Amino acid sequence: MPRNRRTSSQTPATSRWRSRHGRGARGPVTGPHLPMLQNRIDFFDMTVASTADYLKGVWPEELANVHFEVAATPIGNSGADGVDRWRVDAARRRIVLYRVPIQRLTKLHHDDELHRRMYIEGCVFRAVAELLGKDPWDLAPDRYRHF
Template sequence: MSRAKRRDRHGRGLRGPLAPPEIPISLTRSEKFDDLVRDEVQRIVAPWTEELAGVEFAVEDVPEVPADETRVPLSALRHVDGNPRVIIYRRPVEARSTGTPEKTDRELSRLIHDLVVDELAGLLNLPPETIDPED
């Protein structure tokens, strides 16, 4: 029996992706997380464009935690080349939210929102309620 026959045993064609790569169903967890961060940042930063002109936003998988540290940060504010950078750590944030996919997405979105607001409040020396009054 030829190799092609074994792979197409029932005459349904060769197996392949269920969806083309350009549609959202085929996004990886990392890409979905990046999209959530991007959406929250755009929403929060919109009224503060002048004050936050030089601020960069980044997503990293895991933070570098010293061996003697017991807490794992979810986000950080660093200065890179003179510009402030807000970093959201994907794996620790994802570990905080569990449940059904719909619930997890809401939890992730809310947690990302809170982290971005807190980091920006620290950067601008303002209370978080000033950064996002709807919060």
């Protein structure tokens, strides 16, 4: 005769986390041996960091103590279309890039990873050019000469 597995000391599975058929909480989708999937925030942060490192390597003296920061959105609206993409504080030697306006208010002709990365890099270049008082194309002239 089969016995009931639940004894009187066990409580029903009505806890805060989801217990599906007594298996416990769910784990990550990718599993323990695969890397986590990259999301938009990580992609944005890595692109800003790699572009800032590149520019610091090209202009080491001018960008030695410049701090690059990423914020979600600007506090005020003062950009050309109503929302700033970055803010340069020359007195504090600080550049703040706003992730949401750069990612969501951009109209790319091809919405793929390459064009999103190029637009983010362009914003970093323009913000650094504004800080240094230079043209963005003058920041890395050898990068764009392929002949």
